[in-house]
Amino acid sequence: MDALPGLLLAFSHRPKETFPLILNFGATELALPVARVWHRFAGQRNLARQWILQWPEHTATALIPLVFVKPCDNSEAALFALRLLYEQGHSELLQTVANRWDRADMWPALEKILTQNPMEIYPARIPKAPDFWHPQMWSRPRLITNNQTVTNDALEIIGEMLRFTQGGRFYSGLEQLKTFCQPQTLAAFAWDLFTAWQQAGAPAKDNWAFLALSLFGDESTARDLTTQILAWPQEGKSARAVSGLNILTHGADTAASYIATG
Incomplete structure (x- = not known):
């Protein structure tokens, strides 16, 4: 995919205009940028959701390792994208991809995170109240x-x-x-x-x-x-x-x- 570096650069600067193009490309390199959009940006959220569900294996391959790093924006974005896949019936695929790491504890640990009590799901960093909050x-x-x-x-x-x-x-x-x-x-x-x-x-x-x-x-x-x-x-x-x-x-x-x- 010779066009991938250019697509990544274009997507980082103009995601709205680039999304129709990247919907046709399944690449692990695109998974995190798309997950960040799904996680943060309301305007392109539907397109991000479409890409994640259209390319579930690429998404899982790229994002599963990020769930187990120190909590940060990327790990939160990865978790939300993987939880979307889990909720949309891709648990078997997620298990298959997790097992590629040849660690017996990988899938049980991931499934525990994905099925976490909803009351325990909130950002690692709580945003400050804005100035208009009165x-x-x-x-x-x-x-x-x-x-x-x-x-x-x-x-x-x-x-x-x-x-x-x-x-x-x-x-x-x-x-x-x-x-x-x-x-x-x-x-x-x-x-x-x-x-x-x-x-x-x-x-x-x-x-x-x-x-x-x-x-x-x-x-x-x-x-x-x-x-x-x-x-x-x-x-x-x-x-x-x-x-x-x-x-x-x-x-x-x-x-x-x-x-x-x-």
Whole structure:
């Protein structure tokens, strides 16, 4: 593959434009760069997922060793890509590839990591709260049991869990939070968070503040977000509009009706 070095260089600088090309190439050298995209970048996540599932053996061969190194961004990206393969029915392939290292403990150790308790899956480094994070000023989630608002300490924990978001996947503790809090209050909190993110210039590294709408949003969220999605292309924010459509698709069930009538 004489073109591979050039593809790798192009992909490192312009992943969006290069992805349609690399989908046709299965190479172990591409596995980690693609896994990093799957792990970190919402805009190309669907294409990264497609490549990983299209080239599972190349992915497994390149990434399995990285899972056993000192925790870092690359090891986390590798783990998330391998967990995708495991969840999509590639456990036999993963075992076959792991056994190539001729170590009896390789596959059991890998499978243990891949089947880890979801509550134990979070980044090795917890990102700092962004400057726009001021939850005390926003609508507060309320508990279902007694209608009390959550405490300031609880708000900070919610923020940490939201910042755990990796590869488009939310930390499982947030699903538990939804069982304790009134849905409409979580939706209002998420909207205030999203608004603060937008007012701060919508920094890409804090995209979790946007994605939170898909987790906590309700019909009101779908209606209000649809209004913004329809306006964004005229403001030169087409990429954000696409992300918003993805959020609607994965969030409120009534999104399609709002788009149709918008």
